[in-house]
């Protein structure tokens with residue numbers, strides 16, 4: 001890195017301010033289909049800066065393509081939507097493609113194109129994206145297929161790794177939006193992991209380099225969401241692609257987009273993904289990541305599951321005449337699912353916790369009912385019901 005270069009943090013602040021100038025404006029919802037992605041990328045692929053290479057087809061025959069940018073010596077692979085219902089980074093990649101197109105003379109575009117070769121798979125699981133499901137059309141989780149390689153999608157990813165042997169990898173996902181940063185009572189808006197290569201968590205040179213990239217990313221995210229960055233569970237999972245690709249010699253970072261209050265499409269988190277990824281790529285290109293302090297990554301608190309969408313606090317639950325009343329909190333999650341009868345989406349509530357929830361936070365709303373009695377017949381764990389019936393969990397409302 002020369003004294004001439006701006007730092008990644010300076011770049012990130014600028015990209016945050018100018019985001020509207022390069023944001024991919026056509027995205028209306030996070031539920032992107034394969035057909036939409038192809039339509040949006042078609043005009044971009046005629047630009048000399050973006051090359052498209054078909055890699056193969058999904059289980060149902062949808063094309064999975066690789067988009068390359070730049071022809072520099074350092075190869076960086078980014079892959080998104082291995083899980084079909086995790087599209088936040090896919091939207092960010094569209095923003096990044098658009099940035100390169102709109103800002104061709106920007107120092108970020110020029111430096112990345114000169115020093116790096118970007119290898120980008122924006123949608124590895126198009127069949128899952130079509131259904132908005134984690135798994136493929138053949139019901140397999142690609143991220144547990146890195147060793148068996150039964151699915152065509154897993155073989156596509158492995159083949160790209162074999163062919164290009166990338167120096168760096170970014171494994172882009174969405175996590176459960178109800179995770180917290182340790183016990184801090186803050187939502188985990190982003191989580192990072194330099195996946196292990198063995199049970200012992202050995203720091204091979206490849207993984208040590210990934211930790212530096214993760215540290216730099218954590219600092220970039222902290223500019224905008226301080227205290228809301230967590231570390232993903234680092235249990236070794238040899239069947240997962242992050243762990244496998246790290247062991248194959250590519251310094252890999254898992255980037256998990258979390259929740260953000262009042263933003264169901266996660267457009268704010270998408271913006272942060274775009275800015276942090278672009279800035280991190282720039283930092284790899286300038287050599288800044290080599291100076292990053294891996295200790296910053298090591299100190300990030302781990303993800304914990306201490307959040308619900310709604311919490312009813314200080315209620316009284318007496319299940320029947322044979323048992324005594326208890327003071328309890330009730331944790332409820334709200335999910336969107338396909339209505340079985342009509343082809344539409346509906347919101348369902350599920351009681352996921354009963355008991356002392358003082359360490360929990362509510363994403364949407366919490367109410368202190370000050371000793372009000374619960375309708376025991378309606379207090380059933382893990383059984384979905386209509387959100388309209390939530391007030392009826394309390395007897396005086398139901399009466």
Ligand SMILES: [Zn+2]
Pocket residue numbers: 082083086173174
């Ligand atoms: Zn995932």
